[in-house]
Amino acid sequence: xxxxxxxxxxxxxxxxxxxxxxxxxxxxxxxxxxxxxxxxxxxxxxxxxxxxxxxxxxxxxxxxxxxxxxxxxxxxxxxxxxxxxxxxxxxxxxxxxxxxxxxxxxxxxxxxxxxxxxxxxxxxxxxxxxxxxxxxxxxxxxxxxxxxxxxxxxxxxxxxxxxxxxxxxxxxxxxxxxxxxxxxxxxxxxxxxxxxxxxxxxxxxxxxxxxxxxxxxxxxxxxxxxxxxxxxxxxxxxxxxxxxxxxxxxxxxxxxxxxxxxxxxxxxxxxxxxxxxxxxxxxxxxxxxxxxxxxxxxxxxxxxxxxxxxxxxxxxxxxxxxxxxxxxxxxxxxxxxxxxxxxxxxxxxxxxxxxxxxxxxxxxxxxxxxxxxxxxxxxxxxxxxxxxxxxxxxxxxxxxxxxxxxxxxxxxxxxxxxxxxxxxxxxxxxxxxxxxxxxxxxxxxxxxxx
Numbered sequence: 001x002x003x004x005x006x007x008x009x010x011x012x013x014x015x016x017x018x019x020x021x022x023x024x025x026x027x028x029x030x031x032x033x034x035x036x037x038x039x040x041x042x043x044x045x046x047x048x049x050x051x052x053x054x055x056x057x058x059x060x061x062x063x064x065x066x067x068x069x070x071x072x073x074x075x076x077x078x079x080x081x082x083x084x085x086x087x088x089x090x091x092x093x094x095x096x097x098x099x100x101x102x103x104x105x106x107x108x109x110x111x112x113x114x115x116x117x118x119x120x121x122x123x124x125x126x127x128x129x130x131x132x133x134x135x136x137x138x139x140x141x142x143x144x145x146x147x148x149x150x151x152x153x154x155x156x157x158x159x160x161x162x163x164x165x166x167x168x169x170x171x172x173x174x175x176x177x178x179x180x181x182x183x184x185x186x187x188x189x190x191x192x193x194x195x196x197x198x199x200x201x202x203x204x205x206x207x208x209x210x211x212x213x214x215x216x217x218x219x220x221x222x223x224x225x226x227x228x229x230x231x232x233x234x235x236x237x238x239x240x241x242x243x244x245x246x247x248x249x250x251x252x253x254x255x256x257x258x259x260x261x262x263x264x265x266x267x268x269x270x271x272x273x274x275x276x277x278x279x280x281x282x283x284x285x286x287x288x289x290x291x292x293x294x295x296x297x298x299x300x301x302x303x304x305x306x307x308x309x310x311x312x313x314x315x316x317x318x319x320x321x322x323x324x325x326x327x328x329x330x331x332x333x334x335x336x337x338x339x340x341x342x343x344x345x346x347x348x349x350x351x352x353x354x355x356x357x358x359x360x361x362x363x364x365x366x367x368x369x370x371x372x373x374x375x376x377x378x379x380x381x382x383x384x385x386x387x388x389x390x391x392x393x394x395x396x397x398x399x400x401x402x403x404x405x406x407x408x409x410x411x412x413x414x415x416x417x418x419x420x421x422x423x424x425x426x427x428x429x430x431x432x433x434x435x436x437x438x439x440x441x442x443x444x445x446x447x448x449x450x
Contacts, residue, residue, distance in 0.1 A: 012244040013183055019248050020176050023169070026364035027109040029357070030169050031102055033161045037127065038098045040154050045091055048151045049139055052077060054088045062092045067100040070119065072126050077133040094130050097123050113220065114177045120170050124162055131158060169365050178225060179244055185229045186240070188213045196234045262442045263376040264359075266435050270383035271356045273431055277349040280394070280424050283417060284342045287397075290412040291320045291338070324396020341393050348386040355379050384435055391428045398425065 010018075045053050053059075075090045101123055105116050135155055143151060192213060193199045193206050214221045232240055320338040358375065398421065401410045410418075 012241050015245065015248050016176055016180050016183060020180065022364045023173055023176060024109045026169060026361050027106055029361040029364075030166060031106045033165050034098050034102060034106070037158055037161060038095060040158055041091065041095060041127075044134065044151070044154060048143070048147055048154065049134060051142055052084060052087050052134065052139055053091065054084050056088070059088055059092065062089075063099070064096050065099055066103065067096040068104050070097050070100050070123060072097075072122065075130070075133070077130070077136070077139075090130070094127060097126070112173065112177075114174055114181075114222065114225075115220070117170055117174045117177065121167075124166060124170075128159075128162065131155060165361070172365055175247075178228075179247070181219065181222065181225050182229050182232060183244065184217060184219065185214070185226070186232060188217070189226075189229050189233060193230060193233065196230050199230050199233075259442065260373060260376075262438065263373060263380065266438050266442075267355075267359065267376045267379045267383075269431060269435055270379060270387070271352050271359065273383070273387065273428065274349055274352050274356065276424055276427050276431075277345050277352070277390075279420065280390075280428075281342065281345045281349065283421050283424070284338055284345065286417060287413065288320065288338050288342065291318070291409060322397055322400035324393050324399070336393055336396070338397070341390070341397065344386065344390055344393070348383065348390065351386075352379075352383065380435070380439065384432065384439070387428055387432055391425065391432060394421075394425050394428070398422070 071093050073090070073093060075086075077087050077090065078084070101120055105112050105120060135151070140148065140151070189210070192209050199206055210226060211221050214226075235243070321335060322337070323333055323335050325333055355375070400406060401413075
């Protein structure tokens with residue numbers, strides 16, 4: 001059965017619920033983003049705008065990790081004598097507000113309501129206003145150039161977190177909650193009201209029965225959404241369902257041949273190499289240990305120490321140097337080592353693991369912003385280049401291991417590990433062939449369009 005046919009069998013209630021559950025998976029990322037902003041604001045106070053706040057180091061005792069109440073007092077940040085205590089009190093309020101959002105909403109995202117999501121938006125607006133006032137000309141004018149650059153970097157980082165991560169999450173959450181409300185209330189409105197035309201003839205006649213029905217359905221009575229629901233009655237059931245389905249149509253059905261989808265496909269194929277890189281790292285670590293020869297004298301000393309202390313000597317590690325043929329551009333002979341190759345493998349694995357978390361977040365929130373596209377392009381460029389280098393070096397290591405003069409060293413590696421190493425090389429090469437071809441095809445396609 002095709003994916004499209006399977007989707008058609010889903011009710012719109014199921015579609016919206018699935019979208020909500022996917023978005024809830026992104027909540028841990030949102031918590032980490034708020035923590036990042038929290039730490040950045042403390043950094044601004046302690047290391048950048050020091051003249052705008054008191055020098056009292058006891059101020060952090062006012063921070064409340066269990067805060068559950070939000071406050072939005074009016075403020076005017078000053079750097080004048082006598083006003084810095086007010087500034088210090090304000091920054092505590094801002095930080096406690098962030099903590100409160102984490103405690104009352106983000107720790108239990110399943111229970112978040114439209115009202116609590118709107119409160120999060122109010123908090124974000126308040127924080128941005130605080131940052132804008134903090135970065136006023138009066139405050140920036142007293143910063144040294146070095147601190148000024150730091151201040152600008154922190155401000156840009158905070159702005160990007162709100163714009164690219166937190167705000168899209170909140171807006172999508174609100175949209176899902178609103179559609180969930182409309183879907184749940186629609187059958188009852190049809191039964192109670194009948195049509196939009198009848199409702200507008202005598203709104204008071206229906207309002208109390210609608211409120212009662214909301215209570216029975218455990219729905220908060222939200223007048224704005226009730227009005228939207230009444231307006232929805234002018235649409236046929238088929239039209240209403242098409243509207244909901246089109247809003248949550250997957251990227252596959254909307255843009256399967258589009259550039260965003262193709263980029264994501266190539267990037268995810270690189271991310272899928274994380275396990276192969278982990279296995280390769282384990283193999284190289286084993287090889288590194290196998291090739292730590294001890295002289296007879298060292299073996300005797302090691303034996304004696306083990307005899308008396310139960311522990312051997314930790315002799316300095318020796319690296320294993322080998323040559324390989326570079327296949328980038330003209331063929332040339334290069335030298336590297338197992339230690340260097342281990343570093344390259346670990347670096348790429350760590351990079352792809354970090355990117356995987358970011359991509360998971362974008363998948364949950366259905367974000368396809370320009371930033372996301374640039375990140376996917378960056379992943380593709382870096383992963384293909386790094387995997388190509390790692391693959392070439394691994395072939396060089398394999399060739400070095402089977403040289404006749406190294407056959408005694410090769411025997412130290414169990415046959416099963418040798419086979420696994422060869423399989424890893426093939427798997428990496430297979431990934432490179434597919435990704436390079438797909439990238440060429442995609443680029444050629446869009447070059448022709450241009």
